[in-house]
Amino acid sequence: MQSVxxxxxxxxxxxxxxxxRRVTGSVMVESNAGWYxxxxxxxxxxxxxxxxxxxxxxxxxxxxxxxxxxxxxEAASDAPGWGDKGVVACAPPPFxxxxxxxxxxxxxxxETAAAEAISPPFTWDCKTPFAQAVAETSAGSKLPxxxxxxxxAVVVELDESGKPLDVTxxxxxxxxxxxxxxxRQYAKTLQYKPAVAYCRAVPSTYILRVSVQP
Numbered sequence: 001m002q003s004v005x006x007x008x009x010x011x012x013x014x015x016x017x018x019x020x021r022r023v024t025g026s027v028m029v030e031s032n033a034g035w036y037x038x039x040x041x042x043x044x045x046x047x048x049x050x051x052x053x054x055x056x057x058x059x060x061x062x063x064x065x066x067x068x069x070x071x072x073x074e075a076a077s078d079a080p081g082w083g084d085k086g087v088v089a090c091a092p093p094p095f096x097x098x099x100x101x102x103x104x105x106x107x108x109x110x111e112t113a114a115a116e117a118i119s120p121p122f123t124w125d126c127k128t129p130f131a132q133a134v135a136e137t138s139a140g141s142k143l144p145x146x147x148x149x150x151x152x153a154v155v156v157e158l159d160e161s162g163k164p165l166d167v168t169x170x171x172x173x174x175x176x177x178x179x180x181x182x183x184r185q186y187a188k189t190l191q192y193k194p195a196v197a198y199c200r201a202v203p204s205t206y207i208l209r210v211s212v213q214p
Contacts, residue, residue: 001029001059001070006105009061015054015072017045017079023054025075025087029115030096031065036115037073043110055110056103062117067099091160091202094132094195124199133158133206134193141189143210144182151211152179156187160201162194171209183210 004010015023024042029035043054069092076087135156146152153171156164167187169180187208195204 001027001067001099003099003102004058004105005102007058009064011059011061011067011099012056012103012107012109013059013070014056015040015043015045017052017077019045019052019079020047021045021077021079021082023075023077026073027059027070028073028092028121029059029065029067030069031061031067033063033065035118035120036061036065037118038113038115040111040113056107058109058112059115060112061115069096069098071097092197094197094202094204095130122198122200126199128196129199131196133162133195133204135187135206135208136191136193141186144179144186146179146182146210146212147176148212149173150176150179151209152176152183153207153209154180154184154187156192156206156208157203158192158194158206159203160194162192162201164188164190164192170207183208 001011001013004012013027017023022042022044024040026040027038029038038059040057043057045052045054071092072090074087074089077083151171151173152169155168155170157166159165164187167184169177169184172180192206194201196202
């Protein structure tokens with residue numbers, strides 16, 4: 001989220017997705033003045049030079065706040081495979097996402113929503129309230145043979161227990177995609193310590209990249 005120039009108590013955000021669709025839902029905000037929920041009506045997500053994103057949405061707060069964390073906390077979409085799921089709850093990411101930068105107040109929003117003050121959705125008191133997932137080798141795990149100077153990467157989708165739900169090859173140097181597919185199989189043999197947000201284990205995305213020095 002970004003502050004809006006010449007518009008006190010107003011922040012701007014966009015909805016990002018993997019493909020064109022319509023999305024409705026709400027954004028959860030942790031601020032220095034308490035917690036807020038920002039519900040928004042269905043907005044179109046379309047292809048742009050920077051990816052699939054919606055137009056600008058404004059969120060108006062009743063007081064001046066500093067946003068310490070914000071994420072899409074629930075959403076519904078008409079995208080294939082999602083329309084029949086209804087409203088889906090989204091866990092917070094394993095890191096805080098504070099507001100950054102500003103947008104020009106002259107840019108017209110596709111919607112202006114009111115930020116609703118809510119009771120804190122989390123109570124937490126632990127040494128490490130946020131942590132990324134960690135991959136741990138296990139018996140039988142063997143790295144694929146990759147040529148010196150080469151690299152490969154996969155994206156591992158983990159549930160809140162650290163169990164891999166899906167592994168997708170995303171990169172391989174010199175066009176040797178088979179290295180990434182071998183790394184995919186290797187990633188499935190690993191054990192993962194789940195990510196943590198607000199002292200609770202949460203689903204997360206882990207990027208496994210292997211490179212070999214020449």
